[in-house]
Amino acid sequence: MPKNKGKGGKNRRRGKSDNDSIKREIVFKEDGQEYGQVLRMLGNGRCEIHCFDGQKRLGHIRGKMRKKVWVNAGDIVLVGLRDFQDDKCDIILKYSADESRALQRKGELPDNIVLNEATDTGDGAEVEFEVDFDEEEEVAKQPARGAMPELDIDDI
Numbered sequence: 777m778p779k780n781k782g783k784g785g786k787n788r789r790r791g792k793s794d795n796d797s798i799k800r801e802i803v804f805k806e807d808g809q810e811y812g813q814v815l816r817m818l819g820n821g822r823c824e825i826h827c828f829d830g831q832k833r834l835g836h837i838r839g840k841m842r843k844k845v846w847v848n849a850g851d852i853v854l855v856g857l858r859d860f861q862d863d864k865c866d867i868i869l870k871y872s873a874d875e876s877r878a879l880q881r882k883g884e885l886p887d888n889i890v891l892n893e894a895t896d897t898g899d900g901a902e903v904e905f906e907v908d909f910d911e912e913e914e915v916a917k918q919p920a921r922g923a924m925p926e927l928d929i930d931d932i
Contacts, residue, residue, distance in 0.1 A: 854867075
């Protein structure tokens with residue numbers, strides 16, 4: 777069968793993505809806005825955000841960012857606060873790792889937060905851990921097959 781090279785369906789969204797390397801000007805917060813870090817994704821365009829004014833809020837990814845800018849847990853975002861609902865906010869902008877480091881250097885972000893240093897190439901589901909195997913100890917702990925007492929079906 778021939779290879780489908782058309783731009784129908786989701787393929788038009790997957791077009792050229794050369795804009796990752798373009799440096800944009802850093803946007804600072806204004807009145808009614810706050811910096812925050814995404815704690816976890818809740819689904820349906822919503823996420824739990826720890827705002828740096830000391831409050832946890834339910835963040836809503838605005839329509840302009842949906843399916844274009846992927847927000848993951850650990851990302852630094854700029855949120856717009858709601859006047860009528862203090863426990864909810866709208867995500868206005870997602871900062872890249874370089875931009876969030878620059879914000880921290882300029883003193884806009886607190887020093888005690890852990891920035892998400894991962895690049896945006898993954899899906900955010902990777903977990904890094906280290907395992908140290910001691911095969912000799914594991915072999916010594918397991919009894920030999922011949923050392924186990926035989927079971928008689930009549931005894932059961």
